[in-house]
Amino acid sequence: MDALTLLAVVYLLATGLWAWRNLYYWYYSNGLMEFLGHCIMTDRAPSGQPLKVLCTSGRFPSVDMQLKGPSIFQLLFFENWSYPDATWAGFYFTGSFCVSWALIVLESLRTYNLHKFGSWITIPGLLMFNHTPAIYLPLYLGVRLALMTPINITPPDLAIDPVQLELFPWAFAIGYVAPFIVLLLPDVRIRDISIKQSAAAWWQQWPAYVALCQLLLSLIWRPAVVPSPLATHTWPQIQSVYMFIFVIAALSHWLPVFGAFATRVTMTELFVPAFPGKDKKARHGWEAAKWCVQWDVVLDTPAMILWAGVLYWQTEVVVDSSLWQRVLANFLLAGALGVPIGLLWERDAFVLGG
DSSP, rough: OHHHHHEEEEEEEEHHHHHHHHHTHHHHSSSSHHHHHHHHHTTTTTSSOOOOSOOOOSSSSSHHHHHHHHHHHHHHHHSSSSSSSHHHHHHHHHHHHHHHHHHHHEEEEEEGTTTTTGOHHHHHHHHHHOOOOOHHHHHHHHHEEEESSSSSOHHHHHHHHHHHHHHHHHHIIIIIIHHHHHHEEEEOEEEEEEEHHHHHHHHHHHHHHHHHHHHHHHHHHGGGGOOOOOOGGHHHHHHHHHHHHHHHHHHHHHHHHHHHTTTTOOHHHOOOOOOOOOOOOSSHHHHHHHHHHHHHHHHHHHHHHHHHHHHHHHTOOOOOOHHHHHHHHHHHHTTTTHHHHHHHHHHHHHHOOO
């Protein structure tokens, strides 16, 4: 492990530990967990409406709790427009985590990760999104850098099964985008079950749905596909996947920004969380939830940039002014997460694109 990688690993692990020490217990003291607990105990959504989630109806209380808790948390952002700053912050976080996770999934499909610990990502994804990405994403990236990167990158190392490349956008469209759209739509009730509340509850496990879609679709798709081409021949497909991720990043950045302007939410209200402290209390549950996802973005975005930067550095590519110009263009077009997309895209172009 070279010195730069070692420093990156230390930084990522330190970021996760700082978040655990300063954020985890703050969420209990600033009113967030108290608000969520009250909603669960009274069986009410944040707006006060009855909570009608598709669940086991008390047959398995622990399962119902796992469904109702995430439903209430997501509804704090997307139930209505009472607090637009919380809505846009939640939208920004949700899209940002999707982009981060898409890059991690793409890296897990590389040949150097196949059938190794680096390809087992569904459980870490569920752990991150169900708990606190600000804690677990930097820790996970630090572990990946320390244990799951090859010493010398070659084209076969970065090769990806063309079937998985073909299915990548479909898996995210079905497992992530479609249920998220249902969450954003006005509520509809079927036999006293709220579709919006149920979507909020079940959508929380979307990293598993993406993985399941990849598995099931590959079983259907693979018999109709010709044998895998050489590693360098998959470069056009990899470019298409990067473009797909880039579009999600751009939409996730600019829709909340323009939406914030339209609803008179300042950029400070959208992006800047309160600093954690025992005496710092939220005025209501919506503000506490907004701080939570804002810290996820504040800590996870630099972690993703650093992770991608180290992966780029390990290919021993010459870093020149043209690279910084392209990275700056990515930043201007898709926000901060355009940077890690661009760095990994540049790495693959150098190794696979010739």
